Amino acid sequence: MELTSDQRWEIVERVASKVVSTGTSQRSLADALGDLTVKPLTGLPVALAVLYAFWSIFSSFAGDLVTDGFMVKLFDNHWLPWLQSAWPDPNSVLYFLFVGDPLADNCFEAFGVLSSGLFVSIGVVLPAVLIFYLTMTLLEDSGYLPRLAVLADTFLHKIGLHGYAIVPTILGLGCNVPAVTATRVLETKKQRFLMMTLLAIFVPCGAQLGIMLAVIPESVGWVILYLLAGFAVFGFLLDRLIPGENPEILIDVPPYRWPVRENVAKKLWNRTKGFLKEAVPFVLFGILIVNVLYLLGVIQALATALAPIFVTWFGVPSETVGPLIAAFLRKDLAVAQLSTIAMTPYQMITSVVLVSIYFPCVATFVVMLREGWKQLLAAIAALVVVVFVYGGVIHGIGILLGVA
């Protein structure tokens, strides 16, 4: 039997009347809170609070609890002594490559693949990555991250990025390794390259910030100011120099919701698994390469060759070259080494800014390599130019102010 059009509509109405209920919707407190966190006047204070909480949870969990509380003790008191006693012939090349300095009493200073390499990747970066991914997932699934992206969008558009670039930027302040991976949230190759380059140059990691606050607390404000200015100025310039698209994005701002535990667990597991499978082997391999370069005398030759540039162009003492080369392995240790060199306050600010904008640490370097060797080479080229120009500009400002 064939139904007429009117009969069909009648059936539709009957079904609809049974399954669809209508009424007037009332704006709830959650809706009002959602609106307030997007408006700049109320949204920016909330963003300050959320970023504070993000950082505080990160440093309490990854720093106080896991790394300082358990990992340092496990690696320094148990793993390293066992490794040093079990590995044959402390004078061999293999010992230097895999265990490192036979006199070292902690994994920070040993510099071997199985000592510093495992400690950095498992003891330091993994807890940081874990808590970062967890907090990021909670912010994402609760609906706050899109609002933060909306708030940051206006500024980030001026440097060719969009609101979601705030994610790798925040991650970078903790550790550049997950931050480089997070650049995948950006749409175009140009945007990913821009973000990766700015991260590698101008975003200091948590370890570096921590040691800066500990050894040069009076100058940290200036260092951060120079890095922020550099991020804005060079982001603006790179955006105009690099060909490619900066597409607008349409951000869906969902209502606030409680994150679903299963979804959070699944996301956390997938992201952490990715880090364990891909980044950890690269970190270990990177440390091996640096150790080989040390053995071959390449690092020492670089230090000797670069010394005149540092003294005349950057205006810092030649002794800073060593720490700057060491910064490739650990930027925080490089800052600590700089603090022992006799310098004027302005030279100290310049050299700490140089450590920050100088070559990314080996872990970041290898993760960038994983994102593509062409991108890495281009980022290094941009980095060399920026370091040379910006280092000279800072020296120039110091001369003009009469403090350099």
Add this chain to the structure above:
Amino acid sequence: MKTSYTIASISAALVGAAALVLGLADVLVWAGSTGPISIGILEITGDDFFRWAWGGLVVVLGGVLMLAGARSLGDLDQRATAVLGVIMVWLIAGCDIFGMICSGIPAGEESEAFFNSLGGFIGGFAPPYAPAILLLPFTLIVAWLLLDQRQGA
């Protein structure tokens, strides 16, 4: 808009003012305008930029939002503004408590053991406390009153 004063609005204003003053004290002690403050179970050491300058600023802004929202709580946006201020103080207090838990679990650098004793762990929660933690019970009452407040009241 008609301004109405209720228990909720008065308590939001009082706790907001307290948060504003205590948050300012956090920032001022960090900036060195005054020495460390220790009154009873309240302590502001000001030794860390992150905790006292940034955290203090968040407490100040939380207080400002509570004060701004305290007027005409019958209006949904006003109420939401006050709730937002309360949540900001909770974030700081929550982070302080989470920090105490995290630093209380391990035994400490000097000890051979990995885990702290139960007594040592509980001892980590003893006073003195930072202002945000002291404000926490009061903000819980304010939040309850705000959520209980009817629209248009």
